[in-house]
Amino acid sequence: MLQIQKKQNYNLLKKVILLKSLVAIFATGLFAVDSSSKFLSNDKSNSILLKPIDNLNNDEYDKFMLGRSFFSIPWVEAPAITTARDGLGPLFNANTCISCHPGNGKGTLFNKDGFVSRSLVARLSVEATNSNQDQELLKYKGFVPHSIYGNQLSINGIYGVDFEGNIKIDFEEKEVLFPDGEKQILLKPKYSLANLNYGTLDNGNVSYRLAPTLNGMGLINLISNEDILKNEDINDANGDGISGKANWVYSNITKKDELGKYTWKASVYSLKEQVAGAANNDMGLTTSIFPDDNCTPTQKACNEAPKAKDAIDIPDERLDAITYYLKHIKAYAPKITKEYKEGLEIFEQISCAKCHISSFETKEGFKVFPYSDFLLHDMGEDLSDGRVEFKADKNEWRTAPLWGLALHEKINKQKPRLLHDGRARSFQEAILWHGGEAIQSKENFMNLPKEQRDKLLKFLQEL
Incomplete structure (x- = not known):
């Protein structure tokens, strides 16, 4: 027993x-269980960014499709029979989100007719004074808007409201000579504004911005603040010449300062705020986050334009659906081939990966490959736009994520224009424009043998 x-x-x-x-x-x-395949795909097609992530249930899929419809179907001016989609304008750039993000990819600099695309916008601001009003705008908005033209130039207006103006582009050629004798012609942009219907800009600052790809927009939220902030090195304590800086921005949702992750200068905290801001600036649509039309006090016809039936053009339920849609689209990730590994090795060797960090572990337990640290860096005078946004200085930009750029040619039948204003026609041109903290990486690239430069460029084209 x-x-x-x-x-x-x-x-x-x-x-x-x-x-x-x-x-x-x-x-x-x-x-x-590696759940990366639920969110990521190696399918380099023109439709991958239109597909939902795997395993959505019926309710989730319905919400995804609702958000997709409000993202893709045109809005109309009020009053209209289609009350669910009225409220466009009075001043606007486009009548759909997809107009600036074709196929949910990166915008083009020029349209098929050779004119400046709606994907390029002119962001407006003026130098801040020490007045209480300007200091409050800096704290809660990040910049001081132009008193007549506001936050952004509108190239369209509804009936009876004059559009604000148009963007014109000219280029000046600039030759760069590599140590081995190779020559590269860079295009230095000479942007200007034409047909200004509300008077001069009175020394206002203009920053030209090209719409980025929506690839991975939902995945950014899965990267922890701690993982982003551990790469911050404001005072360059390690002496490598690179001093990434977080942009702390005021959130209209949480009503406090938060870590900025979205936009060219990391000046927006959450994807929902980014959607609401774009809706207001690009289409003149109001939300609970931005409840006012984008008219300035001096624009009489804009302020007196017919109003939509509802005070808010995009109610919270629809704004949440659009945000949900963008959070749950599939993202592209390249195949890890022999060529990929060779290119990554060169990328790391010349220190590009110190800012364009290749991967992050997500809160879901799988890796994503944004090729960005989501921090601000001084990119030199050649790339300065003269505009501050919260903690971002005039010559500072968020490290541009490189993921999804391989899809651009599939979607638009043309190679992507790179950098914030689309001046670079290739990755090589984009690298050669790098200055400031990136000057050493640029020189390292220029000193590579031609064969290695080509391997690196091929690697970048597949990201």
Whole structure:
């Protein structure tokens, strides 16, 4: 009997040990399921960014499709029979979100007719004074808007409201000579505004911005603040010449300062705020976050234009649906091939990866590959736009994520224009415009043998 009892106790002890071992294994992730395929795809097609992530249930899929419809179907001016989609304008750039992000990809600099595309916008501001009003605008908005033209130039207006103006582009050629004799012609943009219907800009600052790809927009939210901030090195303590800086921005949702992650200068905290801001600036649509039309006090016809039936053009339910849609579209990730590994090795060797960090571990337990640290860096005078946005100085930009650029040619039948204003026609041109903290990486690239430069450029084209 005693032997039987001992055997039972021994078996019980083995079960307890086994149970504890399994708990430990799952806790340490040894049996963790890689859910990356739910969010990421190696399919380099023109439709991948239009597809939902895997395994949405019926309710989730319905919300995804609702958001997609409000993102893709044109809005109309009020009053209209289509009350669910009225409220466009009175001043606007486009009547759909997809107009600036074709196929949910990166915008083009020129349209098919050779004119400046709606994907390029002119952001407006003026130098801040020490007045209480300007200091309050800096705190809560990040910049001081132009008193007549507001936040952004509108190239369209509804019936009875004059549009604000048009963007014109000219280029000046600039030759760069590599140590091995190769020559590269860069295009220095000479942007200007024409047909200004509300008077001169009175020394206002203009920053030209090209709409980025929507690839991975939902994945940014899965990267923890801690993982982003651990790469911050404001005073360059490690002496490598690179001093990434976080942009702390005021959130209209949380009503406090938050870590900026979105826009060219990381001046927006959350994807929902980014959607609401674009709706207001690009289409003149109001939300609970930005409840006012984008008319300035001096624009009489804009202020007196017919109003939509509802005070808010995009109610919270629809704004949430659009945000949900963007958070749940598939993202592209390149295949890890021999060529990819060789290119990445060169990318790291010349220190590009110090800012364009290749991967982050997400809160979901899988890796994403944005090729960005989401921090601000001094890019030199050649790329300065003269505009501050919260903590971002005039010559500082968020490290541009490189993911999804391989899809641009599939979607638009043309190579992507790179950098914030689309001046660069290739990755090589984009690298050669780098200055400031990136000057050493640029020189490292220029000193590579031609064969290695080509390998690196091919690698970048597949991201």
